[in-house]
Amino acid sequence: MTAIDTKLPRLRMALPGPNAKQVIALDERHISPSYTRSYPLVARRGQGAMIEDVDGNVFLDFAAGIAVVATGHCHPKVVEAIQRQAAELIHISGTDFYYSQMIDLAEKLERVTPGREPKRVFYVNSGTEAIEAAMKLARYATGREKFIAFHGCFHGRTMGSLSLTASKAVQRKGFGSLISGVFHIPYPNPYRCPLSGQAHDCGDDCIAHLEKVVFKKLVDPADVAAIFVEPVQGEGGYVPAPPKFLRDLADICARHGILLVVDEVQSGMGRTGKWWACEHAGIEPDILCSAKGIASGMPLGAMIARASLMTWKPGAHASTFGGNPVCLAAALATFDLLEGGYIENARRVGEHLKDLMKGWPERFGIVGDVRGMGLMLGVEFVTDKKSREPAHDLRDRVVERAFHKGVLVLGAGENTLRLCPPLLVDEEQADFVVRAIEESITEVEGAA
Numbered sequence: 001m002t003a004i005d006t007k008l009p010r011l012r013m014a015l016p017g018p019n020a021k022q023v024i025a026l027d028e029r030h031i032s033p034s035y036t037r038s039y040p041l042v043a044r045r046g047q048g049a050m051i052e053d054v055d056g057n058v059f060l061d062f063a064a065g066i067a068v069v070a071t072g073h074c075h076p077k078v079v080e081a082i083q084r085q086a087a088e089l090i091h092i093s094g095t096d097f098y099y100s101q102m103i104d105l106a107e108k109l110e111r112v113t114p115g116r117e118p119k120r121v122f123y124v125n126s127g128t129e130a131i132e133a134a135m136k137l138a139r140y141a142t143g144r145e146k147f148i149a150f151h152g153c154f155h156g157r158t159m160g161s162l163s164l165t166a167s168k169a170v171q172r173k174g175f176g177s178l179i180s181g182v183f184h185i186p187y188p189n190p191y192r193c194p195l196s197g198q199a200h201d202c203g204d205d206c207i208a209h210l211e212k213v214v215f216k217k218l219v220d221p222a223d224v225a226a227i228f229v230e231p232v233q234g235e236g237g238y239v240p241a242p243p244k245f246l247r248d249l250a251d252i253c254a255r256h257g258i259l260l261v262v263d264e265v266q267s268g269m270g271r272t273g274k275w276w277a278c279e280h281a282g283i284e285p286d287i288l289c290s291a292k293g294i295a296s297g298m299p300l301g302a303m304i305a306r307a308s309l310m311t312w313k314p315g316a317h318a319s320t321f322g323g324n325p326v327c328l329a330a331a332l333a334t335f336d337l338l339e340g341g342y343i344e345n346a347r348r349v350g351e352h353l354k355d356l357m358k359g360w361p362e363r364f365g366i367v368g369d370v371r372g373m374g375l376m377l378g379v380e381f382v383t384d385k386k387s388r389e390p391a392h393d394l395r396d397r398v399v400e401r402a403f404h405k406g407v408l409v410l411g412a413g414e415n416t417l418r419l420c421p422p423l424l425v426d427e428e429q430a431d432f433v434v435r436a437i438e439e440s441i442t443e444v445e446g447a448a
């Protein structure tokens with residue numbers, strides 16, 4: 001197969017092309033309608049930050065398979081690791097047998113995960129499974145039953161993690177009772193404080209709400225097993241929590257014997273310019289959940305916990321596929337590439353991107369806020385700057401316009417556009433994307 005010989009988009013026709021139309025028609029007949037496709041991209045192959053569709057159009061991918069392909073599409077070192085491992089041992093199950101790749105990756109993850117205590121790792125196949133494992137371990141280790149999570153949070157869609165998820169009502173509608181004992185509290189969004197409705201760093205308000213309302217009126221802190229938090233809310237709209245808020249939350253957990261579970265499924269593996277987003281606040285979680293970027297697109301997740309918490313007995317929790325040798329080989333190659341320069345690249349190119357975009361709220365009438373860290377950046381759209389009324393449709397139109405310019409981006413939350421490219425993108429690609437989105441915003445503003 002020939003290489004994709006461009007690092008910028010190259011469109012050959014109006015989208016979608018004829019082959020894409022055919023696939024979409026069949027998809028509509030055969031595939032579950034629960035998926036949320038924003039525009040008609042039908043992928044054929046990927047390389048680095050580029051995606052070629054089934055009609056030969058080439059796109060610049062600033063969505064990365066929902067923040068997954070950390071090292072880009074089909075990085076040669078990742079492909080080589082997968083192929084080598086697949087020829088040797090595809091599966092045997094770490095539940096019943098031993099293989100050294102489980103340890104090799106665990107040692108690396110433990111080394112880069114904050115906290116003075118030794119840690120242990122439990123492998124899964126996805127983000128939601130990492131959260132399920134954390135929920136179970138938190139109950140098992142504390143003997144407590146209740147959980148606290150945040151409005152706007154997304155932790156997955158299986159019944160346990162869905163009980164924490166409070167991102168969009170559609171994700172819960174129709175699924176009946178979820179697990180009981182989950183309390184949701186406001187997440188500090190400095191652009192629109194959920195408690196005051198104003199723009200200010202409202203971390204203190206959210207902490208006061210937890211201590212003065214939730215712990216006083218709803219649940220005794222001594223009954224709470226864990227607080228689950230995304231250091232940067234992902235599906236909720238790419239909202240970084242103020243660092244002091246995270247530190248205060250860690251203090252509250254320590255004071256009440258509550259476990260702090262940091263969900264780094266989207267924000268981890270170098271995306272924010274450090275291994276984990278929680279490092280920006282200097283906190284040490286009791287449990288850290290990872291998935292998405294960990295294996296550059298192979299299905300793998302990890303729950304990393306303080307060793308002294310992992311007291312559960314054989315059979316208490318396990319997974320047939322979790323930590324499959326082929327996924328672990330991809331993760332080991334991914335880890336080396338991230339450590340070898342891609343995390344630093346995410347920090348550098350992320351700063352460059354943010355510099356280019358930071359003036360947008362002044363420049364464009366429909367952009368309310370630009371925020372984020374590293375290559376996890378969000379642009380929030382509003383119909384009115386004063387009332388900060390969310391502009392869901394305008395955001396969607398900007399995302400769609402960008403697609404027609406060859407740039408793949410996704411929405412996050414009600415009205416935010418997210419940029420979460422592979423961590424290897426360069427300044428030229430960043431410049432192109434910024435120009436394409438600026439043009440898209442101008443067009444959408446013009447038509448509004």
Ligand SMILES: Cc1ncc(COP(=O)(O)O)c(C=O)c1O
Nearest residue numbers: 126127128154155156234265266
């Ligand atoms: C922060 C966070 N946690 C958990 C999940 C669930 O991951 P998965 O879709 O792999 O189950 C996601 C997915 O978007 C996520 O962003």
